[in-house]
Amino acid sequence: MQNAFECLKAIHSTFSVFELFTPDLLHEIELGVWKNLLIHLLRILQAADPRLLDVLNERFRKMPVFGRTTIRRFSNNVSELKQLAAHNYEDILQCALVAFEGLLEAPHDEIVHDVLFAMAEWHALAKLRMHTEETLKALEDETVTLTTLLRKFVDITCAAFNASELPRERAARLRRAAKSGASNGSTSTADDSRAADSTPSAKSKVFNMNTYKVHSLPDYPEAIREYGTMDSYTTMLVSLAYFVIVPILNSVDRQRARIRSSRRGTAVRTSATQWRRSGA
Template identity: 40%
Template sequence: MFSHRLAEHGFDVFQMLAVDLLHKFELGVWKATFTHLIRILVSFKADLVLDNRYHQTPTFGGFVICRFHNNVSEMKKLAAHDFKDILQCAIPCFEGMFTSHTGLNQIVSDLLFDLSHWHALAKLRIPDDSTILSLEEVTKSLGSSLRRFATQVKDIPMKELSSEVDHRGHRAAKKAAKASTEKSGKGGKQDTEAMAVARVAEKAVKATGTKLHEFNLSTAKECGTTDSYSTLNVKVEYRLSKKRYGQMNRNNFEAQVARADKRVCAMCKVSQQIKSVYGAPKRLACKILGLPE
């Protein structure tokens, strides 16, 4: 209704939606695609081979590609940067894993290449006209690859992963326990596990989700690079606040965190003043110890 009323005045509602790579792509399209690839491998009983390949992948740089655990297919306690690393190493790890299905290997390879290519172009810090044109072409190719993949795997019987079934069962049990508590007015413990009997449901690929249509390429031209309006910065700051909360005694922690922020700001000012007077830290150390510079 909202978009229809604006469309009468010639306004496109998608211009209001900036691309958030953290939630729309890394934790959205790519996570859903990776989950479905895992479902296919589980049906082929080849998920352990994928875990072994990821675990053997060497690290790169300081914090660019970290060591993968030996249970990547279970997707336990993975953050957005973990899914980003999984995508960057996906092409060699998934190579030749779908030989039992005719033509699926090439389709998966093309899909993983388009996903990696789109992600790399979207995260460029200094884009130009040529990279934006390349991003538009890769977006079209990515849509075609996703539709081709959805068509190819629609005949493969796939079901939910065990982790998905457990998560849905716990969520349903918690909801049932809350409803029962509100109805009875008692807060006693109940057998929540017996309330929700989760059955394994079948899953299918959806290539028409809303997150796919929110890849608005005009934001790169109008708003600049995606790192300037990504929610990743908020997540990093939240991690810092959470770390400081763990250093407090939980007693009036708001004031303690505020005092910690003030101390950090004061130390930064002192550090800047010292650098402005003595220059480099090595020069300051020589000055204090009385050593020649």
């Protein structure tokens, strides 16, 4: 059985369908590897001492802003991870090195510090808008460093803490369970309460490195050599376009509303004039 791309091989003998897919820094790293790492770091702090999450939130709130969009103010609790977009996770990564410092005891504090530094450096190198062979070599070396430190983080720090679900994760799981029970016909309140009572308070969680997103890290230097810098084809372009297109659409909507209002006003005045003339 042939797929739709087989006909292209007859035109271009060197065509490979796998070259169509470029790395996606936004979803694979910022909303993938880094988000998963951040969530598990929050689980570890919760396992060590739940009060550490309050300390972390306070530190992030005290972070000064930088520029208009480089580092935004952290108005909500970072540990709750509410309404965060990719740029929010990027801001957290840029400030995490200072925020997490000293929260855990040795040797875990040093391991977390090294992982966060390597993650931030890798992210900065990957998002450079101008690359040379030296910067790509630095990105390759940093990829090896980052993956090595992630394995060390899993083997030592993650193994030392009995990490479990965050409150938001448990609440989401219970909502899914309740929704699944309702769809299966279990709609009684008694059944729902028994299901909630039988659900463990919080499930144990581990940091999983055996994912595609982690294994895609070494692909970025070669992709940059092949296709150019990440800002040329990242899905972040769509997110940035949102901030340009939405104000334009809102302006158009307001203009249309003014036109409709003006037309209604004209129609009312015309009707009133005709009524007065007919009455006279």
